[in-house]
Amino acid sequence: MAEKTCELFDCGHRACGGCGAALAARLVTKAxxxxxxxxxxxxCMEVFSTPYPETAWKVPWIHSLFENAAAxxxxxxxxxxxQGRKEKIVIMAGDGATFDIGMICISGAFERGHDFxxxxxxxxxxxxxxxxxxxxxxxxxxxxxSPAGKCSFGNKRPKKDMPAILAAxxxxxxxxxxxxxxxxxxxxxxxxxxxxxxxYVQVHAPCCTGWGFEGEQTIAIAKLAIETGLWVNYEMIxxxxxxxxxxxxxxxxxxxxxxxxxxxxxxxxxxxxxxxAIQAIADxxxxxxxxxxxxxxxx
Amino acid sequence: MALAVGCxxxxxxARDNKTGSWRVFKPIFDHEKCSKxxxxxxxxxxxxxHEDAEGLFNPDYSYCKGCGICAVECPKExxxxxxxxx
Numbered sequence: 263m264a265e266k267t268c269e270l271f272d273c274g275h276r277a278c279g280g281c282g283a284a285l286a287a288r289l290v291t292k293a294x295x296x297x298x299x300x301x302x303x304x305x306c307m308e309v310f311s312t313p314y315p316e317t318a319w320k321v322p323w324i325h326s327l328f329e330n331a332a333a334x335x336x337x338x339x340x341x342x343x344x345q346g347r348k349e350k351i352v353i354m355a356g357d358g359a360t361f362d363i364g365m366i367c368i369s370g371a372f373e374r375g376h377d378f379x380x381x382x383x384x385x386x387x388x389x390x391x392x393x394x395x396x397x398x399x400x401x402x403x404x405x406x407x408s409p410a411g412k413c414s415f416g417n418k419r420p421k422k423d424m425p426a427i428l429a430a431x432x433x434x435x436x437x438x439x440x441x442x443x444x445x446x447x448x449x450x451x452x453x454x455x456x457x458x459x460x461x462y463v464q465v466h467a468p469c470c471t472g473w474g475f476e477g478e479q480t481i482a483i484a485k486l487a488i489e490t491g492l493w494v495n496y497e498m499i500x501x502x503x504x505x506x507x508x509x510x511x512x513x514x515x516x517x518x519x520x521x522x523x524x525x526x527x528x529x530x531x532x533x534x535x536x537x538x539a540i541q542a543i544a545d546x547x548x549x550x551x552x553x554x555x556x557x558x559x560x561x
Numbered sequence: 562m563a564l565a566v567g568c569x570x571x572x573x574x575a576r577d578n579k580t581g582s583w584r585v586f587k588p589i590f591d592h593e594k595c596s597k598x599x600x601x602x603x604x605x606x607x608x609x610x611h612e613d614a615e616g617l618f619n620p621d622y623s624y625c626k627g628c629g630i631c632a633v634e635c636p637k638e639x640x641x642x643x644x645x646x647x
Contacts, residue, residue: 276575280606
């Protein structure tokens with residue numbers, strides 16, 4: 263049960279002002295409640311929430327290595343099961359730890375079918391170490407390892423479809439959500455925790471420092487990602503999509519021009535072909551998930 | 562500094578770290594305009610906005626980093642950011 267009045271991720275953490283991941287942690291701990299054990303891999307959240315001897319967490323929390331959060335959670339789950347205890351295990355890891363480094367352990371843990379909830383806060387690059395690209399970095403985003411310049415428009419590869427990979431492992435519950443819709447986030451995390459077996463929730467959490475925008479715009483930008491179709495909020499039960507957030511789509515340009523990581527698409531000259539390529543990604547998403555609301559045009 | 566076994570720390574010990582000192586702009590809450598929707602409290606990444614007995618919201622300035630999310634997201638525009646004189 264969500265304890266919505268209780269703060270289990272406390273003030274005093276060292277995240278940037280306007281941090282999307284910090285908000286994600288607050289909301290996830292609310293949904294998980296106090297009878298839960300959190301496992302965090304290395305990443306920005308681990309660094310800003312627990313610089314020793316401080317900790318922002320008010321629930322039991324264990325830091326694993328970058329790659330083995332899922333393995334540590336598997337061990338905790340097995341030990342609790344043996345003791346007949348009912349605490350819920352929640353993993354909180356970034357997109358780098360999930361999409362790239364932790365892949366082997368995640369695949370193993372999902373295949374073994376441990377009862378835990380894996381939350382990936384997706385800020386689309388390795389923010390903690392200085393904005394390097396990850397498997398979650400979207401097409402054409404400029405990062406320090408995929409810099410935009412004379413020879414490049416930034417990251418050349420599209421974002422990896424992690425929810426589909428985990429659904430293919432037979433995960434009973436897979437969902438994507440965003441900090442821009444807190445009620446949806448709370449509901450999905452609660453549902454993921456209540457589902458027996460390994461479940462996965464991917465939370466879109468904009469990073470003001472890494473993406474290059476003012477901290478006050480975090481929620482507005484998260485909302486724009488959904489409104490342009492570049493991020494889709496959906497729910498998958500036993501591999502089948504059961505719920506999709508529908509929108510009246512805006513052009514992707516409105517999302518791109520708010521962020522410094524896409525600035526090279528507009529300055530010094532506008533790159534129409536690249537913007538069209540990103541629009542095509544949004545159009546493909548819209549078609550795949552059926553997110554478009556058909557408006558009845560008045561004659 | 563001696564490390565405790567397993568580098569353990571007291572829950573919520575981060576409260577010792579008063580992040581309010583980071584602030585440049587200070588959110589000022591106008592209770593006259595407030596519709597008590599609680600959006601400021603829900604969306605604060607610090608979790609430092611608290612509800613009082615009358616259902617009105619106030620930030621804890623010891624921790625508020627002045628990010629301005631509450632001011633941008635407030636549907637009644639009841640929160641304004643003012644440059645803080647220190």
